[in-house]
Amino acid sequence: MTVTVLLFASYADLLGKNQLTLDLSPGATAGDALGQIQTFPGAHRIPANPLIAVNERYARRDQVLAAGDEIAIIPPVAGG
Amino acid sequence: MRCALVDRPIEIAAIVSEVARNSNGATLLFIGTVRDVNNGRAITGMDYTAYASMATRELTEILGEAAQQFETEDIVVEHRLGTLGLGDASVAIAVAHAHRGPAYDASRYVIEQLKQRVPIWKLEHYVDGSREWVGTPVKTRETGRLTPETATVIQADGA
Numbered sequence: 247m248t249v250t251v252l253l254f255a256s257y258a259d260l261l262g263k264n265q266l267t268l269d270l271s272p273g274a275t276a277g278d279a280l281g282q283i284q285t286f287p288g289a290h291r292i293p294a295n296p297l298i299a300v301n302e303r304y305a306r307r308d309q310v311l312a313a314g315d316e317i318a319i320i321p322p323v324a325g326g
Numbered sequence: 327m328r329c330a331l332v333d334r335p336i337e338i339a340a341i342v343s344e345v346a347r348n349s350n351g352a353t354l355l356f357i358g359t360v361r362d363v364n365n366g367r368a369i370t371g372m373d374y375t376a377y378a379s380m381a382t383r384e385l386t387e388i389l390g391e392a393a394q395q396f397e398t399e400d401i402v403v404e405h406r407l408g409t410l411g412l413g414d415a416s417v418a419i420a421v422a423h424a425h426r427g428p429a430y431d432a433s434r435y436v437i438e439q440l441k442q443r444v445p446i447w448k449l450e451h452y453v454d455g456s457r458e459w460v461g462t463p464v465k466t467r468e469t470g471r472l473t474p475e476t477a478t479v480i481q482a483d484g485a
Binding site: 252254256299318323 | 358374375376377379380381383405416417437440441442443444445446447448449459460461
Protein backbone atom coordinates (compact mmCIF):
# COMPACT_ATOMS: atom_id res chain seq x y z
CA MET A 247 0.00 0.00 0.00
CA THR A 248 1.07 3.54 -0.63
CA VAL A 249 1.25 6.37 1.90
CA THR A 250 2.36 9.98 1.60
CA VAL A 251 4.99 11.43 3.90
CA LEU A 252 5.26 15.17 4.52
CA LEU A 253 8.46 16.77 5.75
CA PHE A 254 8.75 20.29 7.12
CA ALA A 255 11.29 22.92 8.11
CA SER A 256 14.64 21.48 9.19
CA TYR A 257 13.63 17.93 8.30
CA ALA A 258 12.67 18.93 4.76
CA ASP A 259 16.05 20.63 4.43
CA LEU A 260 17.87 17.53 5.67
CA LEU A 261 16.21 15.28 3.09
CA GLY A 262 16.12 17.87 0.36
CA LYS A 263 12.39 17.37 -0.23
CA ASN A 264 9.12 18.13 1.48
CA GLN A 265 7.08 15.17 0.34
CA LEU A 266 7.67 11.56 -0.61
CA THR A 267 5.72 8.40 -1.19
CA LEU A 268 6.35 5.10 0.58
CA ASP A 269 5.26 1.64 -0.41
CA LEU A 270 4.52 -0.32 2.77
CA SER A 271 3.20 -3.78 3.53
CA PRO A 272 -0.39 -4.04 4.76
CA GLY A 273 -0.46 -3.69 8.55
CA ALA A 274 2.58 -1.41 8.59
CA THR A 275 2.74 1.12 11.42
CA ALA A 276 3.79 4.75 11.67
CA GLY A 277 7.03 3.46 13.16
CA ASP A 278 7.60 1.27 10.10
CA ALA A 279 7.15 4.30 7.87
CA LEU A 280 9.61 6.25 9.99
CA GLY A 281 12.08 3.38 9.71
CA GLN A 282 11.95 3.59 5.92
CA ILE A 283 12.35 7.36 5.94
CA GLN A 284 15.40 7.03 8.14
CA THR A 285 17.16 5.09 5.37
CA PHE A 286 16.93 8.06 2.97
CA PRO A 287 20.05 10.16 2.30
CA GLY A 288 20.29 12.96 4.85
CA ALA A 289 17.84 11.36 7.27
CA HIS A 290 20.52 10.27 9.71
CA ARG A 291 20.39 13.79 11.18
CA ILE A 292 16.70 13.54 12.02
CA PRO A 293 16.37 12.56 15.70
CA ALA A 294 15.82 8.84 16.25
CA ASN A 295 12.42 9.38 17.84
CA PRO A 296 10.72 12.35 16.18
CA LEU A 297 7.10 13.28 16.57
CA ILE A 298 4.82 11.76 13.99
CA ALA A 299 1.37 12.80 12.84
CA VAL A 300 -1.00 10.60 10.88
CA ASN A 301 -3.79 12.36 9.01
CA GLU A 302 -3.13 15.61 10.88
CA ARG A 303 -3.14 14.14 14.39
CA TYR A 304 -0.19 13.35 16.62
CA ALA A 305 0.23 9.60 16.54
CA ARG A 306 2.02 6.83 18.35
CA ARG A 307 4.56 4.76 16.50
CA ASP A 308 2.44 1.66 16.84
CA GLN A 309 -0.51 3.20 14.98
CA VAL A 310 -1.42 0.95 12.07
CA LEU A 311 -1.53 2.77 8.75
CA ALA A 312 -4.02 2.50 5.92
CA ALA A 313 -3.47 3.03 2.22
CA GLY A 314 -3.53 6.73 1.38
CA ASP A 315 -2.66 7.92 4.87
CA GLU A 316 -0.79 11.20 5.20
CA ILE A 317 2.12 10.90 7.59
CA ALA A 318 4.07 13.92 8.79
CA ILE A 319 7.37 13.98 10.60
CA ILE A 320 7.10 16.95 12.94
CA PRO A 321 10.21 18.95 13.87
CA PRO A 322 10.22 20.86 17.16
CA VAL A 323 7.49 23.45 16.78
CA ALA A 324 8.10 27.20 17.03
CA GLY A 325 4.84 29.06 16.59
CA GLY A 326 3.99 32.24 18.41
CA MET B 327 -14.38 31.47 17.86
CA ARG B 328 -12.17 31.67 14.84
CA CYS B 329 -8.60 30.81 13.98
CA ALA B 330 -6.67 31.48 10.81
CA LEU B 331 -3.23 31.26 9.31
CA VAL B 332 -2.69 34.39 7.23
CA ASP B 333 -0.08 35.53 4.74
CA ARG B 334 -0.75 39.24 5.24
CA PRO B 335 -0.32 41.61 8.18
CA ILE B 336 -2.65 40.77 11.05
CA GLU B 337 -5.44 43.31 11.35
CA ILE B 338 -5.37 43.85 15.09
CA ALA B 339 -8.34 46.22 15.31
CA ALA B 340 -10.47 43.82 13.29
CA ILE B 341 -9.93 40.85 15.57
CA VAL B 342 -10.61 42.97 18.65
CA SER B 343 -13.90 44.09 17.09
CA GLU B 344 -14.69 40.50 16.26
CA VAL B 345 -14.84 39.44 19.93
CA ALA B 346 -16.83 42.48 21.06
CA ARG B 347 -20.20 41.79 22.65
CA ASN B 348 -22.29 43.81 25.07
CA SER B 349 -22.23 41.00 27.62
CA ASN B 350 -18.42 41.13 27.80
CA GLY B 351 -16.78 43.26 30.46
CA ALA B 352 -13.16 42.46 29.59
CA THR B 353 -11.27 42.19 26.34
CA LEU B 354 -7.70 40.86 26.22
CA LEU B 355 -5.36 41.25 23.27
CA PHE B 356 -2.07 39.36 23.03
CA ILE B 357 0.32 40.21 20.21
CA GLY B 358 3.48 38.23 19.59
CA THR B 359 6.09 40.22 17.67
CA VAL B 360 9.42 39.49 16.04
CA ARG B 361 12.19 40.38 18.50
CA ASP B 362 15.65 41.60 17.49
CA VAL B 363 17.60 39.04 19.53
CA ASN B 364 17.13 35.34 20.26
CA ASN B 365 19.54 33.29 22.35
CA GLY B 366 22.03 36.13 22.17
CA ARG B 367 22.04 36.33 18.36
CA ALA B 368 20.97 39.50 16.56
CA ILE B 369 18.06 38.90 14.21
CA THR B 370 16.89 40.79 11.14
CA GLY B 371 13.69 38.85 10.48
CA MET B 372 12.23 35.39 10.11
CA ASP B 373 10.21 33.11 7.91
CA TYR B 374 7.22 31.29 9.38
CA THR B 375 5.98 28.11 7.77
CA ALA B 376 3.33 25.59 8.84
CA TYR B 377 1.72 22.26 8.22
CA ALA B 378 -1.31 24.37 7.51
CA SER B 379 -4.12 21.83 7.65
CA MET B 380 -2.90 20.26 10.90
CA ALA B 381 -2.06 23.64 12.40
CA THR B 382 -5.60 24.81 11.75
CA ARG B 383 -6.97 21.62 13.24
CA GLU B 384 -4.84 21.96 16.39
CA LEU B 385 -5.72 25.63 16.76
CA THR B 386 -9.40 24.80 16.43
CA GLU B 387 -9.05 22.17 19.16
CA ILE B 388 -7.20 24.61 21.42
CA LEU B 389 -9.94 27.19 20.99
CA GLY B 390 -12.55 24.57 21.81
CA GLU B 391 -10.67 23.62 24.97
CA ALA B 392 -10.34 27.25 26.00
CA ALA B 393 -14.00 27.94 25.33
CA GLN B 394 -15.05 25.00 27.46
CA GLN B 395 -12.57 25.64 30.26
CA PHE B 396 -13.03 29.41 30.53
CA GLU B 397 -16.61 29.72 29.34
CA THR B 398 -16.34 32.12 26.46
CA GLU B 399 -16.84 31.65 22.76
CA ASP B 400 -15.34 35.04 22.01
CA ILE B 401 -11.82 34.05 21.04
CA VAL B 402 -10.03 34.83 17.79
CA VAL B 403 -6.50 33.80 16.85
CA GLU B 404 -4.55 34.71 13.75
CA HIS B 405 -1.02 33.49 13.07
CA ARG B 406 0.95 34.99 10.25
CA LEU B 407 3.09 32.94 7.86
CA GLY B 408 5.79 34.03 5.43
CA THR B 409 8.61 36.51 5.86
CA LEU B 410 8.34 38.93 8.79
CA GLY B 411 10.54 41.83 9.83
CA LEU B 412 11.44 43.10 13.28
CA GLY B 413 8.40 44.28 15.20
CA ASP B 414 5.92 42.58 12.90
CA ALA B 415 3.08 40.76 14.63
CA SER B 416 3.43 37.02 14.15
CA VAL B 417 0.41 36.06 16.24
CA ALA B 418 -2.53 37.87 17.78
CA ILE B 419 -5.11 36.49 20.20
CA ALA B 420 -8.22 38.40 21.17
CA VAL B 421 -10.34 37.09 24.03
CA ALA B 422 -13.43 38.67 25.51
CA HIS B 423 -15.34 37.53 28.57
CA ALA B 424 -17.82 38.86 31.05
CA HIS B 425 -14.96 39.09 33.60
CA ARG B 426 -11.24 39.81 33.38
CA GLY B 427 -9.96 36.77 35.29
CA PRO B 428 -11.08 34.12 32.83
CA ALA B 429 -10.16 36.41 29.93
CA TYR B 430 -6.54 36.54 31.11
CA ASP B 431 -6.54 32.80 31.74
CA ALA B 432 -7.99 31.95 28.34
CA SER B 433 -5.54 34.22 26.53
CA ARG B 434 -2.62 32.62 28.35
CA TYR B 435 -3.94 29.14 27.70
CA VAL B 436 -4.25 29.71 23.97
CA ILE B 437 -0.74 31.10 23.47
CA GLU B 438 0.93 28.48 25.66
CA GLN B 439 -0.87 25.61 23.91
CA LEU B 440 -0.17 27.15 20.51
CA LYS B 441 3.55 27.27 21.26
CA GLN B 442 3.56 23.67 22.46
CA ARG B 443 1.34 21.88 19.95
CA VAL B 444 0.71 23.73 16.73
CA PRO B 445 2.96 22.65 13.84
CA ILE B 446 4.42 26.02 12.88
CA TRP B 447 8.14 26.61 12.42
CA LYS B 448 10.38 29.63 12.09
CA LEU B 449 13.60 30.20 10.23
CA GLU B 450 15.54 32.97 11.91
CA HIS B 451 17.58 35.37 9.79
CA TYR B 452 20.73 36.62 11.52
CA VAL B 453 22.66 39.81 10.91
CA ASP B 454 25.61 37.82 9.54
CA GLY B 455 23.37 36.50 6.75
CA SER B 456 23.02 32.98 8.14
CA ARG B 457 19.65 31.35 8.78
CA GLU B 458 18.59 28.67 11.22
CA TRP B 459 15.45 26.75 12.09
CA VAL B 460 14.53 27.13 15.72
CA GLY B 461 12.05 25.22 17.81
CA THR B 462 11.31 23.50 21.03
CA PRO B 463 10.19 19.91 21.48
CA VAL B 464 6.43 19.57 21.63
CA LYS B 465 5.29 19.22 25.24
CA THR B 466 2.18 18.02 26.92
CA ARG B 467 0.40 20.15 29.47
CA GLU B 468 1.46 18.17 32.52
CA THR B 469 3.97 15.56 31.57
CA GLY B 470 6.76 17.49 29.95
CA ARG B 471 8.38 16.44 26.74
CA LEU B 472 6.14 14.71 24.25
CA THR B 473 7.41 11.53 22.67
CA PRO B 474 5.58 9.41 20.12
CA GLU B 475 4.73 7.09 23.01
CA THR B 476 2.95 9.85 24.91
CA ALA B 477 1.45 11.63 21.93
CA THR B 478 -2.04 10.48 22.78
CA VAL B 479 -1.87 12.45 26.03
CA ILE B 480 -2.58 15.57 24.04
CA GLN B 481 -5.63 14.07 22.45
CA ALA B 482 -6.82 12.76 25.81
CA ASP B 483 -6.35 16.19 27.39
CA GLY B 484 -8.26 17.78 24.60
CA ALA B 485 -11.18 15.36 24.78
